[in-house]
Amino acid sequence: MANEEVAPSGVDMSVPSIARVYDFMLGGKDNFAVDRAVAEHALRITPDGPQAGQANRAFLRRAVRFLTEQGIGQFLDLGSGLPTQGNVHQVALRHDPQARVVYVDNDPIVLAHGRALLADAGTATVVQADIRSPEAILEHPEVRRFLDFDRPVGLLLFAILHHLTDDENPKAVAARLIDALPSGSYVAISHFRDPGDRHPDASRKAREVERIFNESLGTGRWRTDEEILSFVEGLEVAEPGLVPVAAWRPDPDETAPEQSDTYHTFVGVVARKL
Numbered sequence: 001m002a003n004e005e006v007a008p009s010g011v012d013m014s015v016p017s018i019a020r021v022y023d024f025m026l027g028g029k030d031n032f033a034v035d036r037a038v039a040e041h042a043l044r045i046t047p048d049g050p051q052a053g054q055a056n057r058a059f060l061r062r063a064v065r066f067l068t069e070q071g072i073g074q075f076l077d078l079g080s081g082l083p084t085q086g087n088v089h090q091v092a093l094r095h096d097p098q099a100r101v102v103y104v105d106n107d108p109i110v111l112a113h114g115r116a117l118l119a120d121a122g123t124a125t126v127v128q129a130d131i132r133s134p135e136a137i138l139e140h141p142e143v144r145r146f147l148d149f150d151r152p153v154g155l156l157l158f159a160i161l162h163h164l165t166d167d168e169n170p171k172a173v174a175a176r177l178i179d180a181l182p183s184g185s186y187v188a189i190s191h192f193r194d195p196g197d198r199h200p201d202a203s204r205k206a207r208e209v210e211r212i213f214n215e216s217l218g219t220g221r222w223r224t225d226e227e228i229l230s231f232v233e234g235l236e237v238a239e240p241g242l243v244p245v246a247a248w249r250p251d252p253d254e255t256a257p258e259q260s261d262t263y264h265t266f267v268g269v270v271a272r273k274l
């Protein structure tokens with residue numbers, strides 16, 4: 001698509017989209033010139049952006065596997081993004097052949113490509129909805145059809161809460177979603193982080209990319225550890241706590257990541273509802 005620049009119906013290729021900018025960072029082809037311009041602008045400040053995206057996806061795969069090991073067989077993946085390598089249902093099904101996954105995103109391009117990917121899967125579905133209206137997601141007939149809210153659910157909030165402004169109250173959004181889950185459920189979060197004085201250079205660059213994101217995409221908030229941890233307040237945080245995504249239970253055969261700027265500015269946490 002990158003060469004043809006043809007948009008699926010409902011997709012506006014004159015305005016950059018978060019899903020497509022991220023797709024470009026991951027080396028995907030479902031993006032347009034307008035998306036690449038935003039990504040390239042950010043890459044001038046943090047050239048290791050693609051590694052950050054890959055590290056986030058690797059964290060997602062390890063976290064989903066961890067959740068299946070804890071007996072979680074159903075997943076609600078919010079802000080799921082365009083299909084890429086190692087999608088949630090593919091990882092979950094490897095560990096639990098009965099696993100069920102609902103993907104939710106508000107970008108029509110995710111729906112177009114998601115439906116094609118899932119056409120004959122049967123164990124996963126994709127829904128267009130906005131996380132800022134958690135009630136609509138929880139009451140969505142497809143979500144209710146696919147997930148049993150009497151059994152523990154894995155709530156996946158990867159690289160999505162940092163796309164909500166403070167005014168949109170991501171803490172209340174997360175709390176409403178977690179409130180709907182039975183005890184024994186898990187929430188996994190990855191989030192842009194401002195490391196502050198601990199890594200001043202990385203912090204300064206995060207602020208610059210934050211400005212670019214807000215000017216071009218109208219979104220993006222690099223939060224402090226305290227702000228991010230507030231999303232899982234009252235839950236039991238799994239070891240090793242809130243850490244750079246690459247440092248969350250790395251596989252033994254994974255080489256230690258280079259601690260570049262984005263290493264410190266993209267963090268993850270997994271927690272269990274008691």
Ligand SMILES: C[S@@+](CC[C@H](N)C(=O)[O-])C[C@H]1O[C@@H](n2cnc3c(N)ncnc32)[C@H](O)[C@@H]1O
Nearest residue numbers: 018019022079080081105106107130131158159
């Ligand atoms: C950076 S991507 C993350 C994709 C995937 N979760 C991951 O971590 O690899 C963020 C996704 O969130 C979606 N998104 C942004 N704001 C949203 C909202 N208010 N409601 C639902 N989805 C949203 C975007 O369309 C995009 O697909």
